[in-house]
Amino acid sequence: PATLPEREGWVDREKLHDITGRSRKPQMAMAEKFGIDDYAQPAGGCCFLTDxxxxxxxxxxxxxxxxxxxxxxxxxxxxxxxxxxxxxxxxxxxxxxxxxxxxxxxxxxxxxxxxxxxxxxxxxxxxxxxxxxxxxxxxxxxxxxxxxxxxxxxxxxxxxxxxxxxxxxxxxxxxxxxxxxxxx
Incomplete structure (x- = not known):
């Protein structure tokens, strides 16, 4: 079901990336792709909500x-x-x-x-x-x-x-x- 941010038009689900699990490698690869190299070290494994x-x-x-x-x-x-x-x-x-x-x-x-x-x-x-x-x-x-x-x-x-x-x-x-x- 659509979330409140989707219903209000704040977020387009189709534009979101399919990031799941505890690994932070997809986010780190995305940061590299966009030339972002100064960010806090991701705390991989601590967000259980992605599991x-x-x-x-x-x-x-x-x-x-x-x-x-x-x-x-x-x-x-x-x-x-x-x-x-x-x-x-x-x-x-x-x-x-x-x-x-x-x-x-x-x-x-x-x-x-x-x-x-x-x-x-x-x-x-x-x-x-x-x-x-x-x-x-x-x-x-x-x-x-x-x-x-x-x-x-x-x-x-x-x-x-x-x-x-x-x-x-x-x-x-x-x-x-x-x-x-x-x-x-």
Whole structure:
């Protein structure tokens, strides 16, 4: 959709360059083309808004909250993990590797978290309001990303924000049962 600057005639989208990603090489080449050689060193890699995956996660955050009101921690968590939204009222943030899991450990008091205890698997944070049925769905999705993905049942620890913990057994969600539109 057209942005406000486009609708007001301030910007012509057709004249904009297709600059995406974190690399600053296209901007530096353009500066050279126009004979500009005195400019501040670009801080390549720091503008996450040019990253399509990050931008999609930010838009999802805004839609889920029906507001653009968020905390720094919300923005930090957009940088890590697989974000999966199986229902409009909650999403999972699944650590992709050990470093992300360690980072996400710092948020366990702010979110319900899950971890497979019968097999090796990722830490998962749950954002939103979940019913008991939602917790089972989230646990089966979580199990799908661990070493128990082919097991008949796995044990999943659910840690509440207050530190209380319980274990449930779930069947891991089959790969073909997870709709593509759940992935953010």
């Amino acid at each position: 399509k995956s990050y931008s999609a996660k930010l838009v999802d955050l805004w839609k889920a909250r029906d507001s653009r009101d968020y905390e720094l921690d919300d923005v930090m968590l957009l940088k890590v993990g697989r974000h999966i939204r199986p229902k409009a009222h909650f999403k999972l943030i699944v650590a992709r590797e050990e470093g992300e899991g360690r980072f996400m450990q710092g948020y366990k008091r702010d979110y319900i978290s899950m971890l497979c205890t019968s097999h090796s698997g990722p830490l998962v944070l749950l954002d939103g309001s979940l019913s008991a049925e939602d917790l089972y769905l989230a646990a089966s999705i979580t199990a799908r990303y661990g070493q128990g993905r082919d097991a008949e049942q796995v044990d999943m620890a659910i840690m509440e924000k207050d530190g209380s913990e319980r274990t449930i057994q779930v069947k891991p969600l089959a790969v073909d049962k997870m709709p593509e539109e759940w992935l953010i």
